[in-house]
Amino acid sequence: MGKPPNLFAFNTADELAVSLRAFVIDAQNSALDRHGVFRVGVSGGSLPKVLAKALLGQVDGTNPLDFSKWEIFFADERAVPLDHDDSNYKAVKDELLDKIPTELGTPIVHPIDVKYLDDIQEMADQYEQTLVRSFAARDSVRTPMFDLLLLGCGPDGHTCSLFPGSPLLRDDSAWVLPISDSPKPPPKRITLSLPVAGHGIKIGFVATGASKKEILRQIFDTEEGHQLPCGLVNGLGQERVSWFVDYPAVEGVSFPARRGSL
Numbered sequence: 001m002g003k004p005p006n007l008f009a010f011n012t013a014d015e016l017a018v019s020l021r022a023f024v025i026d027a028q029n030s031a032l033d034r035h036g037v038f039r040v041g042v043s044g045g046s047l048p049k050v051l052a053k054a055l056l057g058q059v060d061g062t063n064p065l066d067f068s069k070w071e072i073f074f075a076d077e078r079a080v081p082l083d084h085d086d087s088n089y090k091a092v093k094d095e096l097l098d099k100i101p102t103e104l105g106t107p108i109v110h111p112i113d114v115k116y117l118d119d120i121q122e123m124a125d126q127y128e129q130t131l132v133r134s135f136a137a138r139d140s141v142r143t144p145m146f147d148l149l150l151l152g153c154g155p156d157g158h159t160c161s162l163f164p165g166s167p168l169l170r171d172d173s174a175w176v177l178p179i180s181d182s183p184k185p186p187p188k189r190i191t192l193s194l195p196v197a198g199h200g201i202k203i204g205f206v207a208t209g210a211s212k213k214e215i216l217r218q219i220f221d222t223e224e225g226h227q228l229p230c231g232l233v234n235g236l237g238q239e240r241v242s243w244f245v246d247y248p249a250v251e252g253v254s255f256p257a258r259r260g261s262l
């Protein structure tokens with residue numbers, strides 16, 4: 001048995017952002033030492049905004065971010081045009097990419113190929129090929145290991161587009177899977193498979209607000225919750241997983257939350 005995930009709780013969004021920034025910079029620096037590139041998978045929801053606040057909203061007198069070494073992938077994506085309001089790419093672009101100061105460098109970004117909006121199996125296969133080109137070429141790995149995955153937690157315990165009870169949770173046949181009946185709209189999406197989502201060198205979840213407290217209590221404190229998608233990622237990633245939450249989100253959670261910074 002490895003160590004359990006880390007749960008870090010903060011009083012304010014600003015404090016959370018400071019720690020998330022430190023977490024990302026640490027992951028970036030380790031990745032650059034290891035292989036000269038920083039491969040990050042991000043999801044949608046509130047994450048792009050929180051990430052932008054963490055990375056761009058603070059000035060600490062130094063310049064530890066080197067976006068020119070970043071490759072940004074999508075942990076899940078909706079099958080919509082890239083300028084559609086439901087697009088996770090658009091959220092990341094609007095919140096973060098468009099605001100990165102030139103002197104911090106320009107990341108390589110891997111959006112979905114919108115040629116395949118009507119064929120999500122092909123879209124998933126093509127996105128997997130994008131991963132193969134980036135990961136296998138460098139590392140000859142069987143399961144791609146993101147340097148950092150930044151994920152959200154839905155009110156039902158879903159993460160990426162892996163929903164509770166979905167057969168996709170048992171599908172380890174591919175790195176990227178299509179989903180055509182997402183319980184949350186839009187229905188057509190692609191998602192990292194569970195083995196890939198749980199395989200990041202570092203995995204960060206961000207969940208804030210009182211609306212998350214019941215699902216976080218289940219995920220951390222109950223056996224059933226360990227079987228929810230977020231709980232399964234916790235189980236696979238163990239101490240490689242760190243949750244960044246505010247106090248309202250963990251009210252009533254017995255699992256020990258560490259206060260404040262990393």
Ligand SMILES: O=C(O)[C@H](O)[C@@H](O)[C@H](O)[C@H](O)COP(=O)(O)O
Nearest residue numbers: 044045046047152153154160184
């Ligand atoms: O699947 C989706 O449609 C959402 O993008 C979802 O995955 C989101 O990331 C979580 O529901 C957390 O959302 P918040 O971070 O906004 O709470």
